[in-house]
Ligand code: HEM
């Protein structure tokens with residue numbers, strides 16, 4: 001038993017902690033979906049798919065966006081607000097480009113008769129990639145809010161926590177994408 | 190601070206007057222409706238939960254009427270429910286809708302949202318010594334998502350094709366095809382959308398609970414000084430945050446199967462001679478995804494009750510909890526094991542027998558931490574100076590029910606036995622005793638105990654005693670006989686079993702069960718009356734610490750405002766269970782360790 005009086009230790013900021021647990025949750029959702037994928041890939045009538053090239057472009061885009069996000073955080077910490085705003089806007093646009101490219105990828109697949117009917121990996125792809133794109137869009141909205149704040153708010157009052165929380169999330173959706181891509185390459189192909 | 194109660198009927202929250210630490214006036218709406226005060230949010234969850242419990246309980250009375258008196262006509266049912274109860278008989282579609290909604294409402298809306306929403310919100314900041322949750326805003330959203338989920342589910346009860354009717358476990362293809370049942374035409378979509386909102390609510394809540402416990406404890410409140418309620422609510426939240434998303438993914442796929450022609454769960458189905466185009470789907474896949482949540486879910490329901498019971502038994506027998514670290518350890522073990530046993534719900538699905546035996550082993554392992562907890566509760570009250578308040582009685586009742594139902598868990602956990610009794614009334618008996626009723630007992634216990642802190646008044650004790658005795662005797666009378674019915678092979682979820690000669694022996698028994706159900710339900714209404722009456726008219730609390738408890742919530746003002754403590758948050762110097770130490774009745778957590786104080 002802990003009898004010695006312990007003083008509260010310096011802890012992680014609660015909002016960051018909230019984000020990490022939320023990420024755990026999101027991981028579980030995608031784990032559910034990808035394990036469903038594995039189960040189904042062992043069934044009859046399984047049609048594997050080839051990933052259209054749009055997804056490679058989108059991968060490049062989201063990777064770059066992670067870098068710009070990181071640079072934005074650094075700029076914020078150095079109080080280089082103009083650079084920060086620019087990088088934030090750039091990240092945001094890259095996020096939108098990513099989602100658009102995903103959409104083109106879906107259209108490409110759909111035009112190859114890979115639709116919701118019948119069995120196969122295609123159905124999963126739409127749902128899993130679609131859900132991931134929604135998470136990216138959620139991040140875009142968050143960045144938009146921060147961008148507005150950076151423009152209209154009194155910058156001096158800010159703490160770095162919201163920016164850091166946003167960047168944790170942004171890197172997470174990036175890594176999640178890489179995981180999903182590799183997953184589909186290995187098991188879906 | 191004003192002592193007056195400020196009650197606004199017509200809102201879901203009835204709250205003690207607000208002490209505004211920042212000195213500015215708050216509008217009615219931000220104070221009672223879109224409040225970010227964890228205590229108000231807790232009451233919102235509680236009252237919404239009570240409303241749901243009455244609806245869900247009423248449903249069970251209705252379908253018990255059918256099971257107890259299958260041949261009798263109750264014209265009043267037709268008056269209320271029209272063609273769903275044609276000729277005063279509950280129609281098959283109605284029956285399935287009733288049992289499905291009964292299960293959904295009680296498992297999710299009452300014992301998950303109602304239970305965790307109420308006690309996690311109320312107790313966590315108060316007991317760890319925080320002014321509020323880590324993110325009061327997300328916390329408020331958590332309630333409003335629950336509210337939205339409630340409205341959607343409630344709406345589904347009134348649409349012409351009726352609510353979901355595929356059982357609370359919503360297995361496809363029953364839940365996937367409108368051809369399978371009326372409830373699957375539209376009601377099931379409402380169910381899915383409602384549950385999606387519900388899951389968002391429980392995630393927002395759970396994330397907050399975890400963060401607050403791990404990150405916001407007051408000075409001196411090390412993890413091992415926390416009351417066991419905190420540990421239980423922490424593990425509950427962890428279970429929820431990791432398992433609900435999997436259900437979300439499962440129902441998402443179901444939604445696509447229903448509405449967009451995918452075949453995740455459907456394959457080779459023939460309806461009225463027509464072959465459906467779906468191919469390659471697996472209904473078993475759904476069961477895996479469902480039970481990966483479903484089993485942790487039963488612990489999401491029971492762990493808060495375990496925490497509450499640990500706390501209340503210790504306070505009311507004026508003895509430290511026996512085996513604190515063993516209690517924490519067993520909560521931890523249960524949490525881990527909860528993720529590893531889901532397939533024990535699927536022994537009859539053609540599961541590979543080797544895999545089955547692994548799940549049998551892991552399942553039976555849960556009996557170990559469960560037994561540790563039971564023995565610790567018993568040793569806690571052993572030779573204690575027990576105060577038999579309604580809260581204590583409900584806690585003792587909890588232990589009794591948990592033992593009774595835990596023992597049948599060992600039956601059903603063995604696949605060799607389970608294959609015979611799966612989907613029979615035995616299962617209904619098992620899980621109602623161990624989970625349904627037991628969790629309710631934990632909840633009642635907590636409400637009687639913390640009511641003074643919540644509303645600044647006491648509940649009526651006499652009504653409390655009646656409530657306890659009728660409920661415990663009634664619960665055993667209702668559910669114990671179902672074991673025998675199940676062993677005799679009587680299936681669950683059947684509308685009418687009178688066609689089987691072998692079940693005729695249970696006709697009278699079924700009548701008895703139904704009559705007791707009605708009585709027990711009536712007594713719950715009495716409890717609800719006691720609850721609301723006491724909010725307005727109960728005896729006022731005039732002591733800070735009426736139960737003589739060590740924990741921090743009793744160091745706040747009788748009616749704490751937003752921010753909980755008027756001055757500094759107190760510092761903690763000891764664990765939560767210094768009862769009967771060194772000749773003293775109790776020593777609050779805020780008291781410094783004395784020079785010559787003995788170790789516990
Ligand atoms: C000693 C521990 C326990 C064991 C070994 C055990 C085992 C099982 C097994 C094997 C089943 C599946 C039976 C079947 O469908 O054929 C089952 C059903 C169930 N158990 Fe337990 N159980 C235990 C404790 C609990 C506890 C503590 C709870 C809740 C708090 C619980 C809640 C349920 C529920 C809700 C179901 C039925 C779900 C349904 O089919 O609708 N069990 N249990």
Ligand SMILES: [Cu+2]
Pocket residue numbers: 483484487530531533534
């Ligand atoms: Cu289980």
